[in-house]
Amino acid sequence: MNSAIPETTSQFARSATASIPTRVLGCLAVASLAAVALLGLVVSPRDVNQGEAVRFMYLHLPVIWIAYASFVLAAVASALLLWKGAARPDKGRHYDRLAGAAAEVGVFFTALTIITGAMWGRLTWGVYWQWDARLTTTAIMFVSYLGYLALRQIPAEPVVRSKRAAIASLLAAVNLPLGHYSVDWGVTLHQEASLSSLSDPLITGDMLVVLVFSVMSFTIVAAWLMVHRYRVIRLEEIFEEEGLETALAARRAEVDQPGESGLETAGAL
Amino acid sequence: MDVNDRSGLDDSEPPPALDLTPRHGLDDVDAIRRELGKGKKRWITVAGVLIVFAFGFLVVQFLQDATVFFRNVDQAVAERDELGDRRFRIQGRVIPDSVEVIDDVVTFEILHGCATAAVRHLTDPAELFDNPWIPVVLDGSWKPQTVKLVGGTDDYVFESDRMLINHTNEYSSNNAEQVESNLPDDFLVGCDLTRNDVGLD
Amino acid sequence: MESWGMILTGYGIVFGALLGYALVVLRRGRRLVDQLGLGELVTEAAEVGEHHEEPPWT
Numbered sequence: 001m002n003s004a005i006p007e008t009t010s011q012f013a014r015s016a017t018a019s020i021p022t023r024v025l026g027c028l029a030v031a032s033l034a035a036v037a038l039l040g041l042v043v044s045p046r047d048v049n050q051g052e053a054v055r056f057m058y059l060h061l062p063v064i065w066i067a068y069a070s071f072v073l074a075a076v077a078s079a080l081l082l083w084k085g086a087a088r089p090d091k092g093r094h095y096d097r098l099a100g101a102a103a104e105v106g107v108f109f110t111a112l113t114i115i116t117g118a119m120w121g122r123l124t125w126g127v128y129w130q131w132d133a134r135l136t137t138t139a140i141m142f143v144s145y146l147g148y149l150a151l152r153q154i155p156a157e158p159v160v161r162s163k164r165a166a167i168a169s170l171l172a173a174v175n176l177p178l179g180h181y182s183v184d185w186g187v188t189l190h191q192e193a194s195l196s197s198l199s200d201p202l203i204t205g206d207m208l209v210v211l212v213f214s215v216m217s218f219t220i221v222a223a224w225l226m227v228h229r230y231r232v233i234r235l236e237e238i239f240e241e242e243g244l245e246t247a248l249a250a251r252r253a254e255v256d257q258p259g260e261s262g263l264e265t266a267g268a269l
Numbered sequence: 270m271d272v273n274d275r276s277g278l279d280d281s282e283p284p285p286a287l288d289l290t291p292r293h294g295l296d297d298v299d300a301i302r303r304e305l306g307k308g309k310k311r312w313i314t315v316a317g318v319l320i321v322f323a324f325g326f327l328v329v330q331f332l333q334d335a336t337v338f339f340r341n342v343d344q345a346v347a348e349r350d351e352l353g354d355r356r357f358r359i360q361g362r363v364i365p366d367s368v369e370v371i372d373d374v375v376t377f378e379i380l381h382g383c384a385t386a387a388v389r390h391l392t393d394p395a396e397l398f399d400n401p402w403i404p405v406v407l408d409g410s411w412k413p414q415t416v417k418l419v420g421g422t423d424d425y426v427f428e429s430d431r432m433l434i435n436h437t438n439e440y441s442s443n444n445a446e447q448v449e450s451n452l453p454d455d456f457l458v459g460c461d462l463t464r465n466d467v468g469l470d
Numbered sequence: 471m472e473s474w475g476m477i478l479t480g481y482g483i484v485f486g487a488l489l490g491y492a493l494v495v496l497r498r499g500r501r502l503v504d505q506l507g508l509g510e511l512v513t514e515a516a517e518v519g520e521h522h523e524e525p526p527w528t
Contacts, residue, residue, distance in 0.1 A: 006489035014497040016502075017495070018496075033485065033488070041481065046442065047442065048441050049397065050436060050440070051397075052473040053476075056477065061372060063484070086448045111487075112487060115483055118350055119479070119480045120480075123476055123477075125395070125433045125434050125435070125436070131330045131333075134336050136327060136330050136331045140324065143327060146316075146320055147317070150317055153313050154310070155309060156299075157299055187336070187337045187341075189435055199422055221488060227370045228492075228496065229495055235499060236501035238503065238525055247301045
């Protein structure tokens, strides 16, 4: 923080979307990510078959876990919005923000999944990409949620926009089980799940510890990102509402004093 | 058409005045919202079109290729007549003792579902190919040629020009014991082949 | 060696992307706060009689 900021500056001015809990979470996220790098690159042993390439597992599995969890959260929030939003508009706005924040974080982590998966694939399979069921459904997931995010940006009345987005989120979520279970249903190059059950993992001790730690660390990072993104969406809403109010005021002024464009004034906000 | 031809107009009527009414009602919030988001709308439309095309392309890929990525050796042998000389992908585990390299051509046998197939691979093998019993996916086609296999002879060899490693979902830091167990215990259960045939005992 | 090059690049991309995304989110929040006038000095805002509201997370 900048110590030059005068005492009279509000707490909010200095912290923007941060608060004490998010600062704690942020510190924890940075520390645990540093530990992931150390454990994944130095402490973890080589895999007997894959050699050093196994180190990609500590990135790839956690990021896809976050992506799936984020999209499930977005779907749940969207369903709640459609279910309870009409009766409680304030709750509806909350669920809409939650879905938006979760979906954006999910898209970001899906991109990381595709990148880390491609690099890991190059080292193990021998290729960056194949049109295998798991890879293709992951790409479909990425594109459909990009569409969801684009849909959220289309200017419209907030209730209409949030309902439209919620329906799109639920439609995109149909692909989630298809993608996750594609390795069991289809004949795929991608291997089946290694951690479908913690009681009978297919990963030996030391590697399992690093993997579980890495999953927890990335979860903390994602939670931090999601809280901040949620708050940014809230600020964007305030900004949009203020812009609208200014535009309305300008319109009224335009009627009172014909010849001046109120919308130009609003655009300069 | 002559735009200056005013013959059809009744000169007694005054010309229509310019529309100076506001573009929307004073409190038409939606219209103002749309007006404010005009610039945004253009890039969203472009992004939307790209996303729809990408989505369509991916769905087509999924329906064409994705659900059955390869045939296991037993399936590929059973469907040999049907497959003819068509290209397809075959999957099986490499029998370690069968690997030979002559003039940049790697020959070996793969095993899956109690069936074996001879392979002639024409390009560089994948990095993890040296691992014992590694499962591989090969791109190529059947070629007629009499070859000797661990379980007898065959009249076809699979000629491949692309090799992918189909690694499993098991990870271990253990050493030689783990390598030995790369072949699942039940892999030869119900087969005419014995562990001795494939060089395990 | 090829493996290590790829692995370090992969870790670099992931950690770099996380840092980049976090900074983008924080900066966007800060910019909105500034644009909304929420970052103005309390005294200054009071002098000009501006409405000075703080969101619930502060």
